[in-house]
Amino acid sequence: MTFVQLIDCRTSRFDEMNRLMDTWVEQTQGRRTATHTTIAKDRGDASHFVEIVEFPSYEEAMRNSGLPETDRIFREVVALCDEMPTFTDLEVVRDEQLYAHTARRFFETLAGSGELSALGELVAEEYHDHDPANDQDAVGFDAMRQEVETWRGAFDFGFTIHEQIAQGDRVCTRWTWNGTHVGDFFGIAASGKRVTMTGTTIHRCAPDGRIVEGWWQYDRLGLMGQLGALDALEQ
Template sequence: MSAETNKALVRRFFEEVLNGRNLEVIDELVATDYQEHDPFPGQREGREGLKDRMTMLIEGLAPTFTIDDLIAEGDRVVIRWTNNATHSGTFLGIPPTGRSCRFAGIDIFRMDDDRLAEHWHVVDQLSMLQQLELLPSS
């Protein structure tokens, strides 16, 4: 796949799955043996595990992602994003606070056979937890 095709696939994942709340698209975009390198507690493996993860994010944080950068080379796509979220449901065992937060992250996806196959990420969890008043801010 070309770099532009890979970027379009990742963009579609963010726009349709995360922002559009359409989990059915995962079957089309993601390999069945998808590999997550930082799974959430209770997240299964493979494509079904990614559905678990997306459900937890959508139900717990009601996220709206803005794509800040999208870079592709070879079989990798790097996306830098900002998330505006509201802690509207239980997330990772934390009861909803109803508070909003804005935090950033970077995801790296490996592509294989026109699908998302592997994922790594770094997320500013400290900022998120401070804004939700779950950790002190100073």
């Protein structure tokens, strides 16, 4: 179970403390067990800092504490504090990757039969869509909605999400798209064919959680081949 430790301290010598932390990161390379660390400053008190350190488990946190560099650096950090730091040990019982959840809902909404106005909860008005299959990027919520309506009019489709990687304000989603060709698609009349393609999408999210930018990579050529659009070129 993921374990998180909160270290609460007060110091007027944060720059020196920051350099000590850089030293610890350098000296424990390949041996430290912390998977993520964040240091935040209190907006209302410039001397108040909270460090949030994440570990795979409590046992891994104890291994990290047992490193000789950790003990030495900690004693030096304490010397820079105005008072003794306090520690809060937390077992994580819920871990929401909110941006990844938003991206997943985005794909579910695209493939649904409901009103596209529901995308307004997920996508910002200034959304910018980068699709190499289009001559021009779709910029703005209305342009993106028109793009989705084109695909909905041509296919009954759904996405299978294979994996997602979230880092900072970006979410990368690897997916497979499966559809039935039920309407005109760039001059190709409905054929009833079952078609599929794979792809990857990177979304950038705003602090409010809505998606503001998207980059698409998918097998458009393979899709056109399945629809028979390349047959004439092969003859």
